[in-house]
Amino acid sequence: MSKRHATVLAVWLSAALVAAAPVSSTSWWSPGQGTPLPEYATYQNDQGELGVLNTSGSLDTKGHPFFEPIGTNGRACVTCHQPSDAMSLSVRSIRERWTATGGKDPLFAGVDGMNCPNLPPDDPRSHSQLLERGLFRVALPWPPQRPDGSRIDPEFSIEVVRDPNRCNTDPTYGLNSANPTISVFRRPRPVANTKYTTHQNFGVGPFIGKNGMPSSIDPETGKPTSMNLMSDARAATLAIQADDAARNHLQTAAKLSTSQVARITEFERQVYIAQVARRDAGSLVEPDGPPAFGPRNLAADDAGVLGNNTTRYVFPLAGKWTHLPRTSDDTVNARNVSRESIARGHDVFMFRTFWIKDSMHLNSVGLGNPVKRTCATCHGMHMTGMDTANGWMDIGTTNLPWATEVPLNPWTEAKPQMPLFRVTCKPGVRPHPFLGRVIYTQDPGRGLISGLCNDVGTIVMEQFRGLAARAPYFSNGSAATLRELVDFYDRRYNIGYSELEKQDLVNFLGAL
Amino acid sequence: MHARHVISGSALLLAAPLLFGAGIPLGAEGARKNFVSCPIVRDTASVPCWLTEYEGELYFLTIQSDVTSPVTPPWLGHRVLVEGTVSAEPRICGGIVLKPVHLSVMPELDASCNTMLPAEERYNLTFEPPRPPGPSKGRLAFDNTPPPAARKADALPSTKEFVVPYDFDALVGFNHARVLTEILEFARAVNAHDIEIAGFRGAVRLSNGQVLSEEVDMGKRRAEQLAALLQGAGLKSPSYNIISRDESAKATGVDDYALRRANIMVR
Numbered sequence: 001m002s003k004r005h006a007t008v009l010a011v012w013l014s015a016a017l018v019a020a021a022p023v024s025s026t027s028w029w030s031p032g033q034g035t036p037l038p039e040y041a042t043y044q045n046d047q048g049e050l051g052v053l054n055t056s057g058s059l060d061t062k063g064h065p066f067f068e069p070i071g072t073n074g075r076a077c078v079t080c081h082q083p084s085d086a087m088s089l090s091v092r093s094i095r096e097r098w099t100a101t102g103g104k105d106p107l108f109a110g111v112d113g114m115n116c117p118n119l120p121p122d123d124p125r126s127h128s129q130l131l132e133r134g135l136f137r138v139a140l141p142w143p144p145q146r147p148d149g150s151r152i153d154p155e156f157s158i159e160v161v162r163d164p165n166r167c168n169t170d171p172t173y174g175l176n177s178a179n180p181t182i183s184v185f186r187r188p189r190p191v192a193n194t195k196y197t198t199h200q201n202f203g204v205g206p207f208i209g210k211n212g213m214p215s216s217i218d219p220e221t222g223k224p225t226s227m228n229l230m231s232d233a234r235a236a237t238l239a240i241q242a243d244d245a246a247r248n249h250l251q252t253a254a255k256l257s258t259s260q261v262a263r264i265t266e267f268e269r270q271v272y273i274a275q276v277a278r279r280d281a282g283s284l285v286e287p288d289g290p291p292a293f294g295p296r297n298l299a300a301d302d303a304g305v306l307g308n309n310t311t312r313y314v315f316p317l318a319g320k321w322t323h324l325p326r327t328s329d330d331t332v333n334a335r336n337v338s339r340e341s342i343a344r345g346h347d348v349f350m351f352r353t354f355w356i357k358d359s360m361h362l363n364s365v366g367l368g369n370p371v372k373r374t375c376a377t378c379h380g381m382h383m384t385g386m387d388t389a390n391g392w393m394d395i396g397t398t399n400l401p402w403a404t405e406v407p408l409n410p411w412t413e414a415k416p417q418m419p420l421f422r423v424t425c426k427p428g429v430r431p432h433p434f435l436g437r438v439i440y441t442q443d444p445g446r447g448l449i450s451g452l453c454n455d456v457g458t459i460v461m462e463q464f465r466g467l468a469a470r471a472p473y474f475s476n477g478s479a480a481t482l483r484e485l486v487d488f489y490d491r492r493y494n495i496g497y498s499e500l501e502k503q504d505l506v507n508f509l510g511a512l
Numbered sequence: 513m514h515a516r517h518v519i520s521g522s523a524l525l526l527a528a529p530l531l532f533g534a535g536i537p538l539g540a541e542g543a544r545k546n547f548v549s550c551p552i553v554r555d556t557a558s559v560p561c562w563l564t565e566y567e568g569e570l571y572f573l574t575i576q577s578d579v580t581s582p583v584t585p586p587w588l589g590h591r592v593l594v595e596g597t598v599s600a601e602p603r604i605c606g607g608i609v610l611k612p613v614h615l616s617v618m619p620e621l622d623a624s625c626n627t628m629l630p631a632e633e634r635y636n637l638t639f640e641p642p643r644p645p646g647p648s649k650g651r652l653a654f655d656n657t658p659p660p661a662a663r664k665a666d667a668l669p670s671t672k673e674f675v676v677p678y679d680f681d682a683l684v685g686f687n688h689a690r691v692l693t694e695i696l697e698f699a700r701a702v703n704a705h706d707i708e709i710a711g712f713r714g715a716v717r718l719s720n721g722q723v724l725s726e727e728v729d730m731g732k733r734r735a736e737q738l739a740a741l742l743q744g745a746g747l748k749s750p751s752y753n754i755i756s757r758d759e760s761a762k763a764t765g766v767d768d769y770a771l772r773r774a775n776i777m778v779r
Contacts, residue, residue: 206745207692209579212684214744222746311650353645355628358589365686368576368585370553370628372560374646430619430682434589 027084028093031069031076031106034062042276043084047468047510051276052083053295059267065260066267071250074106077264080188080249086273086466087192091134091477098124098131111251112137116167128417129165133477135185137167142180144451154451155429158182161440162420184443185418186231186475192273193298193465194238196384197228201304203389210361210390211454227390231459231475234449238265272299273466275511281338284511290317293511298383298465307382314376314385315512317346338507345508349375354495358434360394360458378461385464392458396492397474398443399435399457404478418442418476425453432456443476468510482506536600536608543598544765545571545610546718548618550625551586554605557631559641561605562586564594572607573615578643580654583613588625591618593680595716595769605635614769616680668702671779676738678772680716681726683737695776696745704778707742708753711735714771715760723763726772731756734774
């Protein structure tokens, strides 16, 4: 680790308690704490308030496998899927836990809470990916394996170019170990609003609409799945994901029991999260307010509906906040100004065209390259902004040249923290249409599962809900704030947003 | 069935395209134009036009639409194989309209294909495109509703042949999910016991007389991939008979796109 990163860690460690002051850390849910999860709860965050709705009513968490430390390392599912963090986990909460426990919380377990399990456990530098970007280590076999364990002959070879965490070159955990493994670093996704992430509606069929390959099948129903659950789509269903997570993150000694899986997935199917208030705009869920906002609207609406149109909309605001009156009350006026900004941000998201270029599984699926469209073109699922169809794309968050890299020069000691891989498409395989035969990537994404050259660096897009509660953003945490997220798109696609457009878009995203 | 046909008549014929530039050369209507060139994208006040140049003439290929469009736009960064027929329609965005037209994105990158032209008022489309550049009005651009649910087995023929079309030198892509689904559903409905897949290698006779042939083993690769995909989708019980054929010598410059295909007999 460089001096700069050690300094960064030291600074936030000393400042963490102060910085955390506006938001209570008592919202942390410890494994096995046994308190009930109410039917409806709200949690403060930097931008306002998040709502968590359990449509099945108050949940007794005592003995519940989502909330109990059912593995060997003291973690529960809830450790990384905190209600206050939109059923995901913010880097802010991670840092608070480090400060509160001196790094002893099970959250920091060596299996994936460290940059590599062979590092000294009590040293914050061993956990720099988690502490700085909220990233957990995801160890995947190479070559890829099918669900039945058989090996896939990949279309590409892979080499480790840069290994700052020393895990991919480690003789025990690395690519050349007895069990060849590739370690990538990713954010945990929200375990909520799952009727949208697992829908069986528009765009789901036996063959993937983006490349014609067979879709993953739900082994219980025999039906194809939307493959939108995880960043690399490796788990077809909530049940498979639960078991995968239990083994790899909770270090359970055996597979989950049928009863445990049923209780976990039953909980996950009925919990909804969304922002319900913003500090500047006030309540987002007033009666007769915009129907896009709040967990109750999410729970009530239809899943898997294409919203990139003017009949259903991705996030329907129903024109509620487009033009609001000015009164003699400055407080009301300030609130209305903020609400109008949210409405404008929606219009930027929905209607502001730009040229989308060289994005795999977007420009390659019949739209042409480039295509003049809007944010809602890709983020088209009604109420979530996900892709209705199998949603992995490469927008450049992990593939060079667009991925965020540390600028190296003689005047800085900053060193890259993300691994870097060189992927070479084999002879006889069509080159990647936008990156060619040799691709440099921080995370091969879906390519590590499918073995397909065109999938290298593709990441399943995530739902847009509860964003204010769970920074940082993108699968590799490369955008610390929503503004950085917007700036990435502006840079990537040469959009040329005005400052007002950026602010409005940030306000809109933060209201979801 | 051909994944890439012509632009729907409802999309463009019913409209009144803006006339611009020279008319169609006398006697050119119906002429076949097969060539490889760089695509050009021209912005308009609504959706972009896709054009290309060949032998000093500008041709209109398609407008931007959505994934349901029977003709989908090419890609900058790649050359495009154009197999088209000169239409009598007025020029669109300054280009002679090729209709029908088949477009194949060539696999290798070509950085010289990078021409983006700005919008000019004289090139605005005077018709409403079937799909705006942003959100639609609640429908997809073209009627691409799924095929009707498979009838009961006793109401179906016992055998059925499917034709799977391909872009030049290409295997299965985004535009094959529909026909693969039809094959899968039919095979399941009739409890198929035998699937014969013939993969074809084709060629194109270009307008300059050159013959552009697909990779030598393309027929075999197509057949093998289709079998693997159907099996991967769960169709494992039928026996698969895989053959490959080379029809590259049949290229005449007329409808050569039809040579690039696979025939699948399900029984």
